[in-house]
Amino acid sequence: xxxxxxxxxxxxxxxxxxxxxxxxxxxxxxxxxxxxxxxxxxxxxxxxxxxxxxxxxxxxxxxxxxxxxxxxxxxxxxxxxxxxxxxxxxxxxxxxxxxxxxxxxxxxxxxxxxxxxxxxxxxxxxxxxxxxxxxxxxxxxxxxxxxxxxxxxxxxxxxxxxxxxxxxxxxxxxxxxxxxxxxxxxxxxxxxxxxxxxxxxxxxxxxxxxxxxxxxxxxxxxxxxxxxxxxxxxxxxxxxxxxxxxxxxxxxxxxxxxxxxxxxxxxx
Amino acid sequence: xxxxxxxxxxxxxxxxxxxxxxxxxxxxxxxxxxxxxxxxxxxxxxxxxxxxxxxxxxxxxxxxxxxxxxxxxxxxxxxxxxxxxxxxxxxxxxxxxxxxxxxxxxxxxxxxxxxxxxxxxxxxxxxxxxxxxxxxxxxxxxxxxxxxxxxxxxxxxxxxxxxxxxxxxxxxxxxxxxxxxxxxxxxxxxxxxxxxxxxxxxxxxxxxxxxxxxxxxxxxxxxxxxxxxxxxxxxxxxxxxxxxxxxxxxxxxxxxxxxxxxxxxxxxxxxxxxxxxxxxxxxxxxxxxxxxxxxx
Numbered sequence: 001x002x003x004x005x006x007x008x009x010x011x012x013x014x015x016x017x018x019x020x021x022x023x024x025x026x027x028x029x030x031x032x033x034x035x036x037x038x039x040x041x042x043x044x045x046x047x048x049x050x051x052x053x054x055x056x057x058x059x060x061x062x063x064x065x066x067x068x069x070x071x072x073x074x075x076x077x078x079x080x081x082x083x084x085x086x087x088x089x090x091x092x093x094x095x096x097x098x099x100x101x102x103x104x105x106x107x108x109x110x111x112x113x114x115x116x117x118x119x120x121x122x123x124x125x126x127x128x129x130x131x132x133x134x135x136x137x138x139x140x141x142x143x144x145x146x147x148x149x150x151x152x153x154x155x156x157x158x159x160x161x162x163x164x165x166x167x168x169x170x171x172x173x174x175x176x177x178x179x180x181x182x183x184x185x186x187x188x189x190x191x192x193x194x195x196x197x198x199x200x201x202x203x204x205x206x207x208x209x210x211x212x213x214x215x216x217x218x219x220x221x222x223x224x225x226x227x228x229x230x231x232x233x234x235x236x237x238x239x240x241x242x243x244x245x246x247x248x249x250x251x252x253x254x255x256x257x258x259x260x261x262x263x264x265x266x267x268x
Numbered sequence: 269x270x271x272x273x274x275x276x277x278x279x280x281x282x283x284x285x286x287x288x289x290x291x292x293x294x295x296x297x298x299x300x301x302x303x304x305x306x307x308x309x310x311x312x313x314x315x316x317x318x319x320x321x322x323x324x325x326x327x328x329x330x331x332x333x334x335x336x337x338x339x340x341x342x343x344x345x346x347x348x349x350x351x352x353x354x355x356x357x358x359x360x361x362x363x364x365x366x367x368x369x370x371x372x373x374x375x376x377x378x379x380x381x382x383x384x385x386x387x388x389x390x391x392x393x394x395x396x397x398x399x400x401x402x403x404x405x406x407x408x409x410x411x412x413x414x415x416x417x418x419x420x421x422x423x424x425x426x427x428x429x430x431x432x433x434x435x436x437x438x439x440x441x442x443x444x445x446x447x448x449x450x451x452x453x454x455x456x457x458x459x460x461x462x463x464x465x466x467x468x469x470x471x472x473x474x475x476x477x478x479x480x481x482x483x484x485x486x487x488x489x490x491x492x493x494x495x496x497x498x499x500x501x502x503x504x505x506x507x508x509x510x511x512x513x514x515x516x517x518x519x520x521x522x523x524x525x526x527x528x529x530x531x532x533x534x535x536x537x538x539x540x541x542x543x544x545x546x547x548x549x550x551x552x553x554x555x556x557x558x559x560x561x562x563x564x
Contacts, residue, residue: 078289080283081278081283081286081287081289081290082286083278083281083283090434090435229271233270233271233274233290234271236274236277237271237274237277240273253280253281254277254280254281255281256282256286259281
């Protein structure tokens with residue numbers, strides 16, 4: 001199913017070409033966990049790639065503009081100052097070692113072949129969250145302010161994301177998930193939805209009001225609102241602040257964008 | 269407005285050019301800032317501009333005459349200019365201010381070793397490493413010094429530590445190379461190895477019915493394992509492979525690897541010498557007949 005672009009998406013795509021010097025190629029990839037994912041072009045690539053799911057709905061237009069938002073932020077930064085978060089088996093091993101007891105307590109009732117995929121899911125999910133949510137806040141604010149025509153789709157997309165994040169508050173997930181991961185994910189979700197909710201005029205955090213995440217979530221939101229420099233550099237400094245705040249600062253490292261391995265993928 | 273935290277992130281990611289640009293911008297609006305001056309000086313050194321580094325770091329110690337790390341950085345910049353005298357002066361000055369500065373100790377240790385004063389060098393490096401056991405350079409420096417003073421067990425120990433600290437660095441690669449040399453020395457220290465000859469013979473039999481691709485896979489897997497260090501003199505230490513069933517001693521695996529690579533490319537330099545043992549094994553292998561008789 002081809003993507004039906006709506007205004008202002010074609011204009012934004014054209015602006016990507018002007019700012020970055022490269023266009024975007026769209027490629028179907030059905031095993032994505034989201035509707036769309038971006039692979040920003042490196043020096044030797046002729047274009048940026050946006051992978052998308054064949055079966056999607058109209059909110060893909062919002063997601064495409066969101067991915068373009070990442071491109072604009074990164075390309076405004078001088079090439080020799082672009083950093084991307086990354087992990088490798090050693091970093092991951094050290095990270096998981098810090099919560100080894102928590103993992104053991106939660107996996108001893110699982111079948112053996114379910115354990116490794118579950119641990120992967122926890123680790124990768126948390127890293128994706130901490131490295132994406134801060135810049136996502138700024139990009140969503142930008143979309144709301146610059147593209148009023150996209151607000152209905154943006155709201156639909158945020159509601160979808162919100163409903164997915166509610167899984168973190170369920171009894172089942174509480175029972176299954178290591179406390180460090182559970183706490184981090186819910187505090188970050190709270191901060192994200194509080195800031196954006198205030199910006200777009202919606203209360204996305206009602207469900208957190210009687211939870212133990214609200215105090216730390218408000219604190220993280222306040223740090224974010226007070227100290228955020230609106231740039232790629234600012235994104236990375238804020239990602240580090242978030243990671244320190246939820247005690248996972250050694251769970252990933254930074255590397256120059258051109259130094260990343262070939263199978264990098266920016267998801268968003 | 270740029271943020272010094274971002275400059276520090278760039279430095280940690282080894283993006284020194286980018287960090288220098290950010291720090292230069294910050295320096296314009298905050299010229300007497302200790303962290304900016306120090307890190308900018310370090311960037312200049314990393315970018316092979318030691319003169320600029322000296323200028324910046326000298327400014328740093330004018331503002332902050334008791335900042336020991338700035339003296340270390342200055343010493344390092346002078347060493348890049350091959351002015352070891354001035355380098356040593358600055359490391360010693362750093363240690364006057366802060367006797368347990370691990371970087372001053374490490375760098376001073378390096379200078380002593382360069383002067384062939386191994387005793388003083390090791391003293392400095394051991395002290396540095398005890399203060400900062402995550403310092404890969406100190407671990408490698410100790411391994412290197414012990415290697416060159418014939419203390420191979422200690423060298424092996426510190427090279428392993430250096431590799432474990434961060435496998436991805438150039439230093440880790442250098443440590444692996446020297447560990448292979450140690451393995452080679454250990455292997456040949458006992459002269460002709462009859463046990464290795466029999467392992468080579470066993471390998472010849474094992475590989476005889478294998479395709480070249482299978483042989484290659486096994487030899488490469490052993491090679492990769494060997495890069496993490498393999499004890500060829502300890503028959504009680506066993507290793508396993510994905511590509512072969514069972515568990516094997518280090519000497520067995522090294523022999524199999526040697527034979528495997530010889531089969532793939534006889535001219536390949538594997539980095540260890542089992543040529544005599546292999547030659548004898550070939551001689552025995554070719555004498556055997558399908559029915560198991562040998563011809564005299």
